[in-house]
Each structure stands twice: as C-alpha cells, then as structure tokens.
Amino acid sequence: MLNIADTLHTWCREARPFALATVVQVSGSAPLPIGTALAVDTDGNAVGSVSGGCVEGAVYELCQQVLTSGEPPTRARFGYSDDDAFAVGLTCGGELDVLVQRFDPTERPHLTAALDDVTSGRPTAVAQIIDGPEELLGRTLSVAGDGSTHDSAMGGGERWEQSVAGQARALLRAGRTGRVEVGGEATTCPERLSVLVHTHASRPRMLIFGAVDFAGALSEVGRFLGYRVTVCDARPVFATSARFPHADDVVAAWPHRYLAATEVDARTAVCVLTHDAKFDIPLLRLALSLPVGYVGAMGSRRTHARRLDLLREADVPEEHLARLRSPIGLDLGAHTPEETAISIAAEIVAHTHQGSGMPLAWSTGLIHHRTTPSMASSPA
Template sequence: MLNIADTLHRWCGEARPFALATVVDVTGSAPLPVGTSVAVDESGNAVGSISGGCVEGAVYDLCRQVLSDRGAPRRALFGYSDDDAFAVGLTCGGELDVLVQRIDPALQPHLAAALTDVVQGRPTAVAQMVAGPRDLIGSTLTVLSGDSVTHGALDGGPADKLVAEEARSLLRAGRTTRATVGGNGDGCPEPMTVLVHVHASRPRMLIFGAVDFAAALSQAGAFLGYRVTVCDARPVFATSARFPHADEVVVDWPHRYLERTEVDARTAVCVLTHDAKFDIPLLRLALDLPVGYVGALGSRRTHRERLRLLREADVAGDRLTRLRSPIGLDLGARTPEETAVSITAEIIAHTHRGTGLPLSRATGPIHRPLPH
C-alpha cells in the first residue's frame, strides 16, 4: 500500500472510504512485488497498479464490489490462462494472490496515522493481517522505527507483541515481505500471516574517490534511490560543484570517515580511489563491517596487488571473498557512465541474488523471491 501512500493519506484526511487491493503473495514470475496496491474510492477514482496492466480491470471491478457490499475482505487469485491469453490473467506466467478490503478512515484512524508517518518520511512498518482468525483479516498495526507499536492493534496482547517484533526486524532490513507468527506455544495459539509493508530510510551508497567515475556513479546511485555520499581527502576535488547528484560531499581520509559514519546491511561501499594509501586502510575496515556490498575499482593487476597488501594487513581470507574487485559486471564498459551502469548492475544482482547473466540465456523465474 505504500506505493500509493500519498493518495491514501489524502483520502484518509478527507474521510473518504475506499477499497484497497493488495498483492499478498506472488508465485512464479510477476511484474510487481508483494505489498503493491490499488485503491478505488466510492466515486470510482483509482490509483496504483498491481500487475502492470494485465489484471487491472478485474481488480477494479472487485474493488467496486467490496465497496458496495460493505462486507468482509475478499481474496482473489490471478494467474495465466492457457485457454485464452486475452482472458483475465497474467500473461507473464506468474500468479498473484490479492486481498481486497474496504477501508473507512473514520473507523481506522490508526491507518491514517501510519500514512502520515510515511509521507513525512519517518521509517515505518505497517503490519497487515492476511491469514489467521477471520475477524482479524485486514487488521493493521504500525511500528515506528525502533519503538513499540504506535498505532492500531490486532488482539491487544501476544499477537501484537509477536508481530511488532517481526515488523521491527523487517524495518531494520528495509524489506517488505510476509511473516508467519504464532502457533508455537508463544501465547498466540493460532498461526497468523502478516504482510509487513516497510517504508525505510534510503539505503546508503558511499563512494570513495572524487574522480570522474564517482560523478557518474553518484548520479546512477541517486537514480536508484540511494542516499549518496562522496568522500575524498583532497579538498580541491571533493566539492559539491563536481558532484551535484550526491547528497553530501565529505573531505576526509576515507577510512576515518567510514569509522564514524552509520552503515547497515543495505549500504554499498564503492572504492574508486585507486591508490593503495587510501584503499588498504579503507578496505580493511569496510570488509569487517556489516555492509551489503564492497567493491573496488582497478585492473586485475591492481586487484592482485591489493589482495597481497590486504593479506599483509591481516585481513582474513573469508573477509577477502566479500570484495568485489575489479568492481562491476562485464559489460565492456569504458566511459564513466558505462562503468557506473556496470557497478550498479552488480550491486542490484548482488542484492537480489541475481546471476548477472542475460535473461535470454538463463532459466527459471525472472523475479526471484527476496532473500531472507
């Protein structure tokens, strides 16, 4: 639902009832991920998309029915039709499990409060019950970054505690996904499945080395939604004018900056300095931090020498295997812009466990399940 948070927030502010259709499970190849929503108000206005177009009409009709019936939430499964490729279905071959429910903002003020948190940019996790006790289907509660439940409730007891723990964990990971809780002697006798919608702070891309490649990479990183920092010890090169797409430009020795800045499992560290006096202390630290990606620019000869120096600096072999060097995928890139595409393509593939192969030469689903 967070893909249309701005519109839903406005509709809640206007006390406008609407039907919310949310993808709660995906099987096989599907164009949009779990958590994507469409909403339709009582005037027939629609916002959002859940399939890139192929089942939108059927979902719209189902939303209108749920709005008029004022009944319990409904589930619908959409998949590929072998008999008629033009029938309602996913021509990409996947299946979508969709939950449709009626939302009356006057009766669910906690949802409006959650959407306020999202549109104001606060890290927020919204847990939506999708399977379990019938009277709780569609119920929501919200967890604000690191805090206890701030809005809404499921049962006012064990279920809220269990779901809040899952939501906090997924918020730290910055990932929207399903989670099953209960049924394990944990005070909640019946298993429940919740879909946790996560609005996290932007992941960080730390680019070390104020070079032409960094200018192109900072633009590509910003396009992908990263909060980009460019760091270099040379003030004549590390200027905002040279890196207009970076969120910040820092003049400092790279390893000193990395020691004091905040990183997490979504952080990408890209070392473009190509200078051992900067690279070695920086990589020695980066490879010991819980970041998602560490890559370094250079030729294969530079890479071999870099590994030798890192071993001399007592960096263990299991740490060295984390280093992506030479950085990027083999795209035949030559220009800074092409190299930036190569680097970001590798970051995407690493994040989502992709192979980096052409899809025409690979088998299996195009859209893989997100890593746990």
C-alpha cells in the first residue's frame, strides 16, 4: 500500500473512506510484487495498480462493490486465460491474489499516523493480516522507526500483536516488504496468521569513491534507481557539489576513513572508481569486512590482479576477496562514462535480485524473480 502513500495520506487526513486492493500473493510472471496496491475512494477516484493494467478494471469494480456494500475483506485470484483473449486475466501468464477491504480512517487512526511518518520520510511498517480467522482478516498494525507501535486495530489479543510487531520490526530493520507467518503454537498464538508487512525504510545507500567522470554518470543512475548517493574523494578540488549535482552528498575525505565513520547496511552498494592503490587498498580492506550488499572496483584485469596481490599482502581473507566484483560492471561493451554507469548499475540490480545477468531471450523460466532482495527494498 505504501506505493500510493501520498494519496492515501490525503484521504486519511480528509477522513475519506476508501477501498484498498493489495497484492498478497503472486506466482509465475505476475508483473508487480506483493504489497503493491490500488485504492478507490467514495467519489470513484482510483490510484495505484495491481497488475500493470491487465486486471485493473475488474479490481476497480471489486473495490467499488466492497466500498459501497461495507462487506468484509474479500480475496480474489486472477490468472491467465487462453480461452478468451478478452477475458479478465494476466496475459503475462502469472497469477496473483488480491485482498480487497474497506478502510474508514476515523476507525483506524494508527494508519493515518503511519502515513504521516511515510510522507515525512520517517521509517515505518504497516502489518496487514491477509490470511487467518475471518474476524481478523484485513486487520492492521503499524510500527514506527523507533520500534514503537501506534494504536493498532489488529485485535486477536496481546500475544498476536506482540508476534506481529516483532516480525514487522525485523522487516523494517532490513528495509524489506514481505509476507510472514505467526502463531500456530499453543504457547504463543494457537491460530496461525499470514501477515503482509509493508515497509518504508530510508533509501539504500550508494557510496561512490573517486571523483571522476564515471562517478558523475553513476551518481545520476544511482539516484534514478532510488539510492541515496554519496561521492567521496580525498581531493577537495575534485569533490565538489558543482561537479556532482545528482549526488545527495559530496564528501572530501580519505575514503577508508569516511567509510569507517558512516552508516551502512545490507542494502549498501560500495563502488570504488579510483583505481589508485593508496586509496583502494585500505578502502577495500575495510569494505570487504563490512556487512554491505555489494562491493565493486574499477580497473583493468591487470589492475585487478595487482589489487588482489596487495589485498592478500594486507591479510584480507580469501572469503572476503570472493565478494569483490572487479572489474566492476556487466559486459555490455560500454565505453563512455554513461554506458559504464549503466553496466555497473545493471550488475548491482542483478546482484540485488539474484539475477543471472543473461539476456532474457537466452534464458527460460520466470522473467520476474521471486527472491528475497539482498539489498534494495521492494516497492511497496
């Protein structure tokens, strides 16, 4: 639902009821991930998408039905139909389950508080029961970035709420939207719940070391992909905001010292573009020991071989060296800084989502991977 947080926030502030259709399960080549939503207000206005256009009309009608009738939350499944080219279905061949429910903001003030956090850029998570006892279906609970819970509409007892809140906090720390199971144990919650946790976390970071032309192009691509981009170089004359207008931060500092002092997580991408040993070796030695998602370094194969020798001399373990993506980027035949930036970004995306990097025309199986991203968060 957080993919349409701005509009939902406005409707909540206006106390305007709406119906929300949320993708709660996908299989095959369904075009959008779980957590993506479409909403319809009492005036018939629609925002968002659940399928990229394939079944929007049918979902819109279902939202209007639930909104006007006040009926309980309902689930609907949409899949591919080869019997009728005009039948409601996913032409991509996948299947998706959609949960449609009515929201009255006056009855769920915690949702307004959560959307306040999202639109203000503060981390938050909203947990939504998508499978379980009928009386709990569609109930929600929200968790703020500091781990505290807003007043909830979860119901079902304190133990359920504690279990759901714990799962929501874990996914919020990871910056990932996902589906989790809670309960099913006599000592905690006897009935099992399936919960979809929508998260809004801080943007993942892309740390670019080396104030070179390639850094300018990569900072623009990184920002386009949703990263908070930092360019760092030890030379103040080159590390200027004027040279890197697309970077969120430009820092003049020794790279390894900056990295040691800044905040990183499993979604962070570290891109070393200096190919200068006096900067690279202390920087890579540290970067490869940190729990970041991606570490890549620019340079020729000869530079890479020499760099590995120096890192071994600096006692960097082989298991750390195995994490290094060097020469950085995918083989796209790139020459210009812009082309090189795309090759680097493509490798980061493939690594994040466990893609092969192969042309889709050369591969078989699913186009849309259903894996747990190792770095960037899912759109939700």
